[in-house]
Amino acid sequence: MKATKILSTQPSVTAFASIGGKKEGEGPLGDYFDKINDDPYFSTDTYEKGESMLQKQAVRHCLDKAGLDAGDIDVLFGGDLLNQCVGTTYGVRSFDMPFLGIYGACSTMSQGLLMASLFVDNGICERAMAVTSSHFCTAERQYRFPLGYGGQRSPTSQWTVTAGASLIVSRHSKPPYARACTIGKIVDMGVCDASNMGAAMAPAAFATVKSFLDDMAMQPCDFDYIVTGDLGKVGSRLFCELMQREGVDVSQNHKDCGLMMYHAHEQDVHSGASGCGCAGSTLCGYFLPKLRAGEIKNILFAATGALLSPTVNMQGESIPSISHLVWLSHGTTI
Amino acid sequence: MKATKILSTQPSVTAFASIGGKKEGEGPLGDYFDKINDDPYFSTDTYEKGESMLQKQAVRHCLDKAGLDAGDIDVLFGGDLLNQCVGTTYGVRSFDMPFLGIYGACSTMSQGLLMASLFVDNGICERAMAVTSSHFCTAERQYRFPLGYGGQRSPTSQWTVTAGASLIVSRHSKPPYARACTIGKIVDMGVCDASNMGAAMAPAAFATVKSFLDDMAMQPCDFDYIVTGDLGKVGSRLFCELMQREGVDVSQNHKDCGLMMYHAHEQDVHSGASGCGCAGSTLCGYFLPKLRAGEIKNILFAATGALLSPTVNMQGESIPSISHLVWLSHGTTI
Numbered sequence: 001m002k003a004t005k006i007l008s009t010q011p012s013v014t015a016f017a018s019i020g021g022k023k024e025g026e027g028p029l030g031d032y033f034d035k036i037n038d039d040p041y042f043s044t045d046t047y048e049k050g051e052s053m054l055q056k057q058a059v060r061h062c063l064d065k066a067g068l069d070a071g072d073i074d075v076l077f078g079g080d081l082l083n084q085c086v087g088t089t090y091g092v093r094s095f096d097m098p099f100l101g102i103y104g105a106c107s108t109m110s111q112g113l114l115m116a117s118l119f120v121d122n123g124i125c126e127r128a129m130a131v132t133s134s135h136f137c138t139a140e141r142q143y144r145f146p147l148g149y150g151g152q153r154s155p156t157s158q159w160t161v162t163a164g165a166s167l168i169v170s171r172h173s174k175p176p177y178a179r180a181c182t183i184g185k186i187v188d189m190g191v192c193d194a195s196n197m198g199a200a201m202a203p204a205a206f207a208t209v210k211s212f213l214d215d216m217a218m219q220p221c222d223f224d225y226i227v228t229g230d231l232g233k234v235g236s237r238l239f240c241e242l243m244q245r246e247g248v249d250v251s252q253n254h255k256d257c258g259l260m261m262y263h264a265h266e267q268d269v270h271s272g273a274s275g276c277g278c279a280g281s282t283l284c285g286y287f288l289p290k291l292r293a294g295e296i297k298n299i300l301f302a303a304t305g306a307l308l309s310p311t312v313n314m315q316g317e318s319i320p321s322i323s324h325l326v327w328l329s330h331g332t333t334i
Numbered sequence: 335m336k337a338t339k340i341l342s343t344q345p346s347v348t349a350f351a352s353i354g355g356k357k358e359g360e361g362p363l364g365d366y367f368d369k370i371n372d373d374p375y376f377s378t379d380t381y382e383k384g385e386s387m388l389q390k391q392a393v394r395h396c397l398d399k400a401g402l403d404a405g406d407i408d409v410l411f412g413g414d415l416l417n418q419c420v421g422t423t424y425g426v427r428s429f430d431m432p433f434l435g436i437y438g439a440c441s442t443m444s445q446g447l448l449m450a451s452l453f454v455d456n457g458i459c460e461r462a463m464a465v466t467s468s469h470f471c472t473a474e475r476q477y478r479f480p481l482g483y484g485g486q487r488s489p490t491s492q493w494t495v496t497a498g499a500s501l502i503v504s505r506h507s508k509p510p511y512a513r514a515c516t517i518g519k520i521v522d523m524g525v526c527d528a529s530n531m532g533a534a535m536a537p538a539a540f541a542t543v544k545s546f547l548d549d550m551a552m553q554p555c556d557f558d559y560i561v562t563g564d565l566g567k568v569g570s571r572l573f574c575e576l577m578q579r580e581g582v583d584v585s586q587n588h589k590d591c592g593l594m595m596y597h598a599h600e601q602d603v604h605s606g607a608s609g610c611g612c613a614g615s616t617l618c619g620y621f622l623p624k625l626r627a628g629e630i631k632n633i634l635f636a637a638t639g640a641l642l643s644p645t646v647n648m649q650g651e652s653i654p655s656i657s658h659l660v661w662l663s664h665g666t667t668i
Contacts, residue, residue, distance in 0.1 A: 002408050002459075005458060048645055049646070049649065049651075074337075081418075082645075083643045083644075084417070084437070084439065084641065084643035085437045086643045089641035089642075089654050090646060090654065093522050095520075098337040100436070100445060100449070100517060101413075101437035102435060102436055103418070103419045103435035103437040111434060115434070118458055122456035122457065122458055124339060124452055124456055183432035183434060184432065185432055185433060186423060186426065307418065307427075308420070308423075309417045309420040311416075311417060311476075312420045315379075315380050317383075320424065320427040
């Protein structure tokens with residue numbers, strides 16, 4: 001049980017914020033965002049600066065909701081998909097907080113939440129924050145084609161979410177609580193198609209969720225939802241199938257952030273949504289408020305990340321993936 | 335004293351390895367590497383795959399020196415300069431270790447050491463590992479120009495080190511010990527010249543070292559060396575000057591990894607060396623063995639990272655930087 005850690009003090013996720021773009025505002029989760037920005041430039045002159053603005057807004061809103069200043073935060077964990085994580089570094093540079101940069105691709109929010117929870121649970125700090133973002137326009141031109149090219153998207157491709165999300169973990173007795181977590185291992189099953197990241201990431205989600213359930217001797221029925229993100233349509237089917245092969249039925253309570261963000265047909269997103277901001281904002285906008293209110297009692301949050309770069313993928317390499325997991329509860333007993 | 339954490343159990347850095355390229359083998363630290371590779375491709379067909387091989391070798395050598403298997407490691411912290419940190423993810427994917435990706439540019443080794451030390455000190459795990467790398471050929475073509483272009487390098491530019499380094503932190507009573515650490519904050523003084531990263535990073539090193547000394551009420555003379563990396567010639571001068579202005583004289587015991595790696599004139603490296611592998615391999619190859627042997631009693635290790643990307647730099651942005659610090663000792667009392 002090396003990778004799974006029980007968080008014995010059950011730290012609270014005391015504040016959370018999610019900021020979205022126009023398309024996200026028009027999706028089924030539209031009403032759950034704290035703020036929707038219709039301008040993809042976020043009042044800056046480039047998409048990259050816009051993505052940094054998204055992170056700045058996410059941190060600012062979260063601090064405001066918590067009634068805290070930047071100086072009250074002991075450490076900030078942040079990362080994103082952009083080369084050298086500049087969405088984060090330029091977004092948070094004005095906040096004067098101790099900062100630890102993380103890279104987990106689309107699993108960034110579960111990695112940040114996991115690390116913030118471990119730091120608070122072990123008394124390394126009092127209040128830890130996590131932030132992430134993604135942006136359709138920055139991701140398209142970095143990973144795929146210039147937007148003006150109008151490239152055809154394959155049926156297995158996913159639409160990068162324009163959203164930022166952040167949360168604060170503190171030692172506090174207010175739901176939701178972080179109860180345990182599993183640090184993921186890199187899994188690479190040889191999938192080389194960068195337009196089918198769901199298939200590349202499903203085995204990582206499977207490995208992490210399975211090892212959590214085994215380590216804790218728990219069942220899928222112990223949770224309202226087993227939340228992956230962002231496997232999309234293809235990856236979600238594979239994830240359930242891989243679990244089924246091991247005799248574990250998650251079909252009744254599996255939710256994938258990549259399938260929750262958009263109206264699949266009307267919004268023309270093919271296999272679903274993706275991006276650090278997808279699982280991040282779905283957690284901070286939808287799940288955490290419901291866990292706080294007690295509408296949901298227990299979830300496993302297992303965001304997934306594809307750890308490729310366009311360069312090595314074009315050199316013929318397959319796509320290594322990872323998934324980190326945090327168990328979140330409304331109560332402190334099962 | 336929020337950012338500085340005392341490591342009360344004084345975890346040991348029980349193993350370390352450094353792997354270099356041809357030019358590094360010809361420098362003043364050449365004999366301190368565990369292994370020198372003359373082939374810049376590391377027997378692969380691309381430089382990027384070569385850099386991953388460098389990380390694989392660094393992890394493998396470190397495990398061998400410790401007499402451990404991958405399964406003995408509870409968590410691996412790793413990152414590098416390549417887009418999406420692929421030097422790391424492809425380098426370590428075969429090891430089947432719980433993995434937490436980090437991004438701190440050239441400060442990666444101090445961030446990894448800091449996190450590994452905090453995890454072990456607080457009982458989150460028994461054995462934590464950190465790994466990083468950089469490669470001249472991958473960095474040049476990603477950050478600057480295609481190698482074949484033969485671009486002129488400016489006098490303030492630094493030469494990216496081709497090296498990988500890794501270390502293992504455990505609860506053990508064997509020197510060297512990690513005694514305390516300071517999590518850095520992002521500092522941006524408005525330097526926009528990507529050919530002068532030393533100037534961009536010096537204020538970050540200053541901020542972190544100064545806050546450690548203040549938090550701990552210690553003096554530069556308490557340490558054999560205050561080690562920064564990789565400020566190079568320009569940044570080192572600025573670092574000493576910034577400290578001097580605050581009345582702290584570090585000129586007697588300041589060492590910069592960027593000035594230690596190469597013979598400045600003979601090897602034609604302009605302002606010095608840089609890259610995650612620079613501070614990483616100087617620590618793992620030179621300082622840690624001397625700390626273990628007692629030839630050196632105390633150092634502050636404060637690697638520095640420039641958190642830019644070429645994209646945002648070309649959009650006119652300045653260069654945010656960060657420095658994380660770990661105090662390493664031969665003994666457990668000052």
